[in-house]
Amino acid sequence: MYATYLNGNTSAEEVKMGYVIATANMKGGVGKTTLTVNLATCLAKNYGKKVLVLDLDSQISATLSLMSPVEFAKRRKQRKTLRYLIDEIINPDPDAKLTIHDIIYPEVCKLVGLDILPGDIDLYDEFVVSEMLHNQSVALGGNDFETIWNRFERVLVRDILKPVLDEYDFILLDCAPGYNLMTRSALATSNFYILPAKPEPLSVVGIQLLERRIAQLKDSHEHEAKINIQILGIIFSMSSTNLLNGRYYKQVMHRVVEDFGVDKICKAQIPVDVNVAKAVDSFIPVSLLSPNSAGSKAFMQLTQELLQKL
Ligand SMILES: Nc1ncnc2c1ncn2[C@@H]1O[C@H](COP(=O)(O)OP(=O)(O)O)[C@@H](O)[C@H]1O
Ligand SMILES: [Mg+2]
Numbered sequence: 001m002y003a004t005y006l007n008g009n010t011s012a013e014e015v016k017m018g019y020v021i022a023t024a025n026m027k028g029g030v031g032k033t034t035l036t037v038n039l040a041t042c043l044a045k046n047y048g049k050k051v052l053v054l055d056l057d058s059q060i061s062a063t064l065s066l067m068s069p070v071e072f073a074k075r076r077k078q079r080k081t082l083r084y085l086i087d088e089i090i091n092p093d094p095d096a097k098l099t100i101h102d103i104i105y106p107e108v109c110k111l112v113g114l115d116i117l118p119g120d121i122d123l124y125d126e127f128v129v130s131e132m133l134h135n136q137s138v139a140l141g142g143n144d145f146e147t148i149w150n151r152f153e154r155v156l157v158r159d160i161l162k163p164v165l166d167e168y169d170f171i172l173l174d175c176a177p178g179y180n181l182m183t184r185s186a187l188a189t190s191n192f193y194i195l196p197a198k199p200e201p202l203s204v205v206g207i208q209l210l211e212r213r214i215a216q217l218k219d220s221h222e223h224e225a226k227i228n229i230q231i232l233g234i235i236f237s238m239s240s241t242n243l244l245n246g247r248y249y250k251q252v253m254h255r256v257v258e259d260f261g262v263d264k265i266c267k268a269q270i271p272v273d274v275n276v277a278k279a280v281d282s283f284i285p286v287s288l289l290s291p292n293s294a295g296s297k298a299f300m301q302l303t304q305e306l307l308q309k310l
Contacts, residue, residue, distance in 0.1 A: 017165035018050075019310065021172050021232060022190040026213070027206035028177035031196040031237030033061040034276060034285075036174040038296075039194075041287040042303035044113030049169040052104065054161070055082065055119030056186055057176035063118045066108045068283045075105065075118055083120035085160045090124065090132055100163050109284050115168075123182065150221055157185040179213050187217055192232035194306070196270075197256075199239050199249040204256055207234060211260075232309060234260060235302060237270040268302035270295060 023036045036053060043049040055062035063072055075081060080103045088096055106115045133152055137145040161171060173186040187193060195210060197203040211231075218227045234256065239249055257265060270276075273295030279286035287296045 018169040018171065019192060020161070020165075020190045021170065022175055022183075022186045022193040022229075023172065023196065024175040024183060024187065024193050024210055025195055025197060025203075025206050026178060026209045027197075027203060030177075030198050030203060030206070031235075031270060032177070033057070033065060033174050035194065035196045035235060035237060035270070035299075035302075036172050037062055037065045037285045038276075038287045038299040039303055039306070040114055040170070040172050041109075041111065041285040042299055043170055043307075044111050045288065046300060046303065047307065048113060050113050050167065051115065051170045051172065052164065052168045053114070053116045054157075054171060054173045054186075055116065056123075056157070056173055056182040057119060058121050058123050059176065060119045060121055062174040063116065064283065065280055065285060066114075066116050066283060067105065067118070071283075072118060076120065080105075081118045081120040082160070083123055085117075086124045086156070089156060089159055090129060100160065104164070109288055111288060119174075126181075129181070146220075147224065150224060153181060153184050154188045154221060154225060154227075155185075157182070158189040161189065179210075184217060187214060187229055188221065188227050190229050192230055192310075194232050194235060196235045196237045199236050199252045201252060201255075204252060204259070207256065208259065231264055232306060233266040234264050235266045235268070235270065238272045239269045266302060266305055268298055268305050270298045270302065273298075 023032045023039075025032055040051045040053045043051045053062055053066065060072070067075075079098060082103070084098055084103060085100060087093075100117070104115050104117050108114055108116045129152075133148050134145065137143075137148045140148070157173070165171070173190060175183040175186050193214070195207055197207055214229065218229075221227050236249075236253065253265075271294050273286070273293055275290045275293035276286045276295035279289045282289055286293060287299050290296055
């Protein structure tokens with residue numbers, strides 16, 4: 001179960017830990033968050049795994065899929081969100097009171113093994129980050145900005161997670177669409193990434209763009225540290241079974257197989273299921289709320305398939 005953690009390692013130590021898996025796609029609305037929270041739920045519920053969900057998207061969809069806005073507001077007031085931990089890295093306070101253990105919400109949805117580190121609608125101030133890195137670069141002679149930026153990117157999420165890395169079998173990172181600092185940092189920290197995509201031509205472009213970005217990320221860090229992230233699978237989500245769409249969908253699917261190879265595409269596909277969408281209203285993932293729905297069954301199959309791949 002345990003993989004060796006060496007990604008972006010600057011201190012040359014090895015830490016035993018579970019798998020860190022990022023859910024990413026350049027496009028939004030393709031089912032990233034739904035996949036993350038349901039995979040986490042299935043791993044905890046059906047396989048007894050200890051799982052942490054980390055919400056890296058300031059739209060906080062993963063957080064609000066697992067807790068009510070009222071609960072979130074209460075925690076945010078107490079500063080118990082990811083923002084506090086990012087602040088601590090950008091601007092460490094020697095009197096800091098909260099640790100990651102205080103901020104993680106354990107057994108969310110009353111499910112043993114399922115924990116969340118709540119996200120925030122306001123994760124960090126880009127200007128403050130740039131200024132801090134600029135100052136560091138000036139202090140070092142001024143011509144090393146890229147190296148300093150890369151290092152920050154590489155260690156940000158990893159440093160946040162460090163105290164809990166060996167406490168979980170799985171840490172799932174729900175990334176925002178696009179390619180922001182948190183996503184790059186998540187990818188640099190992860191052993192694997194999963195890529196949900198809708199069976200549409202533009203989604204295929206989203207896959208290609210992300211693949212290219214990851215190759216660039218590996219290249220740009222190459223001189224300082226090796227980024228070992230690998231693809232775990234492309235997952236077709238919200239695929240329709242209706243006949244007309246079915247034929248069209250097969251064409252898109254065929255293209256993806258040609259581009260990426262058949263072994264990268266997961267056999268389990270997530271159908272459009274109103275139960276999946278409705279579950280969000282109850283702040284409980286469909287896999288827990290309606291385990292017999294088509295969507296839940298698909299998430300269960302997918303979880304089994306991904307575990308086999310690992
Ligand atoms: N299999 C599904 N069936 C029906 N609705 C879905 C399904 N998967 C996701 N959705 C809905 O689609 C919307 C976008 O999904 P989400 O997981 O938030 O995407 P992303 O994280 O990529 O932006 C949400 O409203 C979600 O409830
Ligand atoms: Mg999302």
